[in-house]
Amino acid sequence: MxxxxxxxxxxxxxxxxxxxxxxxxxxxxxxxxxxxxxxxxxxxxxxxxxxxxxxxxxxxxxxxEQGARRPTLSASVTGQYTEAFAGGEAGLSRSGSTTVASNVALRYTTDIGTGLEVGASADTSWRSLADRATGPSYSAEAYVSARQPLLRGAGTDAVLAPxxxxxxxxxxxxxxxxxxxxxxxxxxxxxxxxxxxxxxxxxxxxxxxxxxxxxxxxxxxxxxxxxxxxxxxxxxxxxxxxxxxxxxxxxxxxxxxxxxxxxxxxxxxxxxxxxxxxxxxxxxxxxxxxxxxxxxxxxxxxxxxxxxxxxxxxxRARVGAAEDADQVRLDVFTTASVGTLWANDALAGLALPGGRPAFSVLGGVDVEVPFGGGRASADAARAxxxxxxxxxxxxxxxxxxxxxxxxxxxxxxxxxxxxxxxxxxxxxxxxxxxxxxxxxxxxxxxxxxxxxxxxxxxxxxxxxxxxxxxxxxxxxxxxxxxxxxxxxxxxxxxxxxx
Structure with missing residues (x-):
């Protein structure tokens, strides 16, 4: 076909x-x-x-966080002028004072939580009472301070947690x-x-x-x-x-x-x-x-x-930090300082009374207990x-x-x-x-x-x-x-x- x-x-x-x-x-x-x-x-x-x-x-x-662990240096300079009235046999009198103060300090917290501070301060002041002026007078102080937590904030687990x-x-x-x-x-x-x-x-x-x-x-x-x-x-x-x-x-x-x-x-x-x-x-x-x-x-x-x-x-690190915060704060601290004071019209140069500066030592214990458990307990349980x-x-x-x-x-x-x-x-x-x-x-x-x-x-x-x-x-x-x-x-x- x-x-x-x-x-x-x-x-x-x-x-x-x-x-x-x-x-x-x-x-x-x-x-x-x-x-x-x-x-x-x-x-x-x-x-x-x-x-x-x-x-x-x-x-x-x-x-x-590593940068936050480095020591910190702080410094300040302040000036102040103050007037006040005082009463006496001659009636009211006006007094005034002028002060210039400076301070420098180095702070550091160790891996176990010890807070250290080393610093020095110096002041210069002038005083006036009625028509009589005194000064300038000088003071200087150097100090060392330490604070060691025993419970909250103590140990590397707490300090290095961040x-x-x-x-x-x-x-x-x-x-x-x-x-x-x-x-x-x-x-x-x-x-x-x-x-x-x-x-x-x-x-x-x-x-x-x-x-x-x-x-x-x-x-x-x-x-x-x-x-x-x-x-x-x-x-x-x-x-x-x-x-x-x-x-x-x-x-x-x-x-x-x-x-x-x-x-x-x-x-x-x-x-x-x-x-x-x-x-x-x-x-x-x-x-x-x-x-x-x-x-x-x-x-x-x-x-x-x-x-x-x-x-x-x-x-786990967050749990450790939360459990550390859920403790009583118990710190021991101490501060030792040495200072001197001198004035132009009282002492010659840098002469010191008794031949040595003045010493000071302060120590104590700080306790902080949250009333009723506080927020830290709930935060630790949540963590x-x-x-x-x-x-x-x-x-x-x-x-x-x-x-x-x-x-x-x-x-x-x-x-x-x-x-x-x-x-x-x-x-x-x-x-x-x-x-x-x-x-x-x-x-x-x-x-x-x-x-x-x-x-x-x-x-x-x-x-x-x-x-x-x-x-x-x-x-x-x-x-x-x-x-x-x-x-x-x-x-x-x-x-x-x-």
Missing amino acids: TLTRSVPLPWLASLAVIATCTLSSAARAETLTAEEAVGRAASQNPTLRAALLEATAARQAVAA IAQAQASAVAAELDRELAASQTALDVLGAYWELWYAEQAIGVQEQALAAAQRLLADAKARAETLGTGTRVDVLQFSTAAASIADALSQARATRASRAIALGRALGMDPARAESIAATGAPPSLGALPAAAALVRAASERSRELAALRADLDAQ RTQLAAAEARYQARAEAIAAEISALRVSLAAAADQVALAAETARTAGELAEAERQRLQLGIATSSDVVQAEQTLREAELRRLRAAVTELTSRFQLEHATGALLERFASVLSRRSS
Whole structure:
């Protein structure tokens, strides 16, 4: 049977336009490897940059607390003029005094809470009574003062608690930065290989479309020229080609969305991100470790668990400080000073009465007891409760990570099996499609048999590619949970994010 007119194929014109646009986009594509994508994210990803700034702020907090432990020097100079009235035999009289005083002191608190102060002061004064003026007179004093807490504020646990908290918070912030770097690498790798799959899917659809077009051309030749084909065969292959063309259009749209998703992880705007292209093939990551080894590695190398442990250390330091504040204040103190006084009209130069200065010693005990318990008791109880809650959260998260690792390993083993099965299925489907094409040439197969075989081949190739990407991303998720992913890309991340 010979057809007298060709079948209209309006979708071929649309397909040509799509292909032209694709070729133009490919010419402008920016090709990246997976390592290059991770490196670019390390320098441009805003989430990772925020984590880096938070770690820097935590280190600055440690420097601030250490600076607060340094000795302080204080100095002052004051002047005062005072008038007063005094009564006497001659009636009221006016007296006045002018004083200039100066003081300098050095203060320091030791690691065990001892407050030390060393200082000196000097005064110069002039006095006037009625019409008689005296002075100037001078005085000078040097002193040493010490105060030692016995309960509240005593010991290194209380004094160094702010530094301990800041240091633990800095460690936690640094580990959070490393965790953010690992998460960023995981996100980038997931988006990268999804883009790679989308590009490979386009290739599969294009190959399928080319095969469908060849079958369509052959069917038309047999029907219109040789007279050995039927219009049904032409319609069958035309419909199949149109369906593949639609799938190809969808695959290209998916590829664009995957490129935009990767660009977002790289800190790129969508317009630029659409030109990104993935290159290479999924790498081999080696043998899969045993489940017990993975759980052990997670407990030792997981940045998330390490950050939670650092938070626990900071919480314990806060508990110690709160419990210290919930004590009676009992301080012993002493001050020893030496001073002298001289005046121009009484002594010559710096001569001292008795040949020595005047000495003074002061000592005592300070006690402060809050009435009714005060706020400190409630603060200490709250701090202990918060620590217990943090420990429970850590335990829950550690158990969750162990379960997650076990589940990921099971999924990864299944994904590896799926890769082998999908590869074998794709090979068999290829052989079947070729056999059906040969049978069609011999006239012992129908067009629907060939179309079905071609569709099976296309689906098998897509499943094979999907299985490869699933295995790879599952392995990266497992390495992220155990802390190995950061080590894999440590050189790239540290070089670009520091």
